[in-house]
Amino acid sequence: MSLIDLLFRKNKPSSASTAKERLQIIISHERTRQSQPDLINQMQAEILSVIAKYLDIPSDKIQDQVKVDVERRGEHSVLELNITLPDSCT
Amino acid sequence: MAEVIVVTSGKGGVGKTTSSAALGTGLALKGYRTVVVDFDVGLRNLDLIMGCERRVVYDLVNVVKEEALLHQALIKDKRLENLFVLPASQTRDKDALDLAGVEKVIEELKTSFDYIICDSPAGIEKGAMMALYFADRAIVVTNPEVSSVRDSDRILGILASKSKRAEEKREPIREHLLVTRYSATRVERGDMLSLEDIEDLLAIPLLGVIPESQAVLRASNSGIPVTFDQESDAGQAYLDAIDRFLGHKVPMRFITTKKKGLLQRLFKSKAEETS
């Protein structure tokens, strides 16, 4: 990196690098959504129903307490399951 | 074996028609029998860029609807023996084309051409689908700009899932990235996405970089594809891209500014002294 770069650029990211960061986020998000087959959606629904069977979570709250996400990380997809257990279980 | 090539992008105004005309001309200059098909039904423009607008009698829709024979609609280029244009129609009817009809035309073109270049309309709707459905190879035209890069990624998703090759689970369409309207000066200033940025984001092999060039407007003004202007940067960049398309290794040009400014050189040498 030349001195002129250091002088004029270091303190503020260039608009091009902002553009790249924004694109990285939106593109990976859209790729995940597009490649999410119906199978994954069905699996999400079934996981939710199994959880509802064992834990006493009102059906309108289940979306908040149980989060199922599919995320693409590099070469593979990660299925992430986050369950907030109700007080009665712990 | 004839190959079907779609020139596509999602976004409009990025240089699909310019590139279709330039690449078609270049392939013909190399001796291949080439036809460029305008799929932009309703907004015919390829004829203007290729300078044959006054010779359009029949068009793609006429052939698909069997109102004309293919050879009646094909327009032979004035300059090159082996270059032809199949113009789009000006109809506003969105359903003027159907897949079966288009397939018939493409199959017929395959019997007499080496390369069939499909100039896609913008968008991801029916017209763009028609242009890409039968493709063997795709040239994804992208500008160094956020909306163009995002739309190119959408198109890549569609090529991989909605094309004939994808539906028949055959070998996927070969994808090529063509970056157009590139300004090395603005990239070096940090105002424009760089080539590396775009390659990183889209992750498909790079076919070429066409600089933002005054020669392109001059070429369209006179209806002579920019590939004929072999003095020009854009003309040379398109010829390089064609060589790569044909499998040759050619270094990228026009991706850095030629001369460093006095100030930059001054600072640069100081920086080198102190480092």
Ligand SMILES: Nc1ncnc2c1ncn2[C@@H]1O[C@H](COP(=O)(O)OP(=O)(O)O)[C@@H](O)[C@H]1O
């Ligand atoms: N490399 C370039 N340098 C300068 N202008 C360009 C370049 N490529 C395309 N253009 C201009 O951009 C506009 C849109 O190009 P066009 O090929 O019609 O895009 P599309 O077919 O994708 O809508 C035209 O005015 C064209 O002259």
Ligand SMILES: [Mg+2]
């Ligand atoms: Mg066009």
